Amino acid sequence: MIEITGTIINYYFHCKRQCWLFANKINLEDNSELVKIGKEIHKNELESQNNSEISINNVKVDKITKTHLIEIKKSDADFQAARWQLIYYLSKLEEVGIKRKGKLIFKEKNKLDRKVHEVQFTNDLRIELQGIIKDVRELIESEKPDEPTKTSKCKKCAYYEFCIC
Numbered sequence: 715m716i717e718i719t720g721t722i723i724n725y726y727f728h729c730k731r732q733c734w735l736f737a738n739k740i741n742l743e744d745n746s747e748l749v750k751i752g753k754e755i756h757k758n759e760l761e762s763q764n765n766s767e768i769s770i771n772n773v774k775v776d777k778i779t780k781t782h783l784i785e786i787k788k789s790d791a792d793f794q795a796a797r798w799q800l801i802y803y804l805s806k807l808e809e810v811g812i813k814r815k816g817k818l819i820f821k822e823k824n825k826l827d828r829k830v831h832e833v834q835f836t837n838d839l840r841i842e843l844q845g846i847i848k849d850v851r852e853l854i855e856s857e858k859p860d861e862p863t864k865t866s867k868c869k870k871c872a873y874y875e876f877c878i879c
């Protein structure tokens with residue numbers, strides 16, 4: 715059975731085909747310049763905060779304070795993808811008895827009105843997340859991915875050449 719991760723949840727919102735390809739280990743991420751740039755920004759941000767990624771119960775999070783789990787993203791281009799990834803992490807931490815609010819910090823603010831967003835892991839979100847996980851599992855365990863659909867997201871995607879959109 716494929717293990718669901720925060721990245722898989724993120725890609726489910728970003729692009730269903732990307733989600734399937736990544737979950738099924740067709741991984742072109744390392745070849746993408748944009749992905750490399752994103753990872754560098756992420757690394758520098760963590761170093762400037764004298765912090766490093768923390769791994770709890772197979773969940774890699776950027777930072778944990780007494781009140782928040784903090785995730786840092788390059789841009790707010792896909793807010794819902796980042797938000798549900800964070801919600802997924804909050805649920806995984808809760809499973810091991812760590813309850814926190816979520817905080818998303820975007821280095822670049824393009825679409826939204828602010829760079830910092832808070833998430834409270836409520837019961838409604840918990841129920842919604844369960845439905846999403848069920849849908850994600852159905853998608854990634856299907857025989858083949860959706861056909862590529864060209865959108866503005868494709869140009870920045872690691873699978874761009876593979877999809878030939």
Ligand code: SF4
Pocket residue numbers: 728729730731732861862863864865867868869871872873874875877879
């Ligand atoms: S290139 Fe476009 S269609 Fe292909 S995986 Fe990326 S976002 Fe999806």
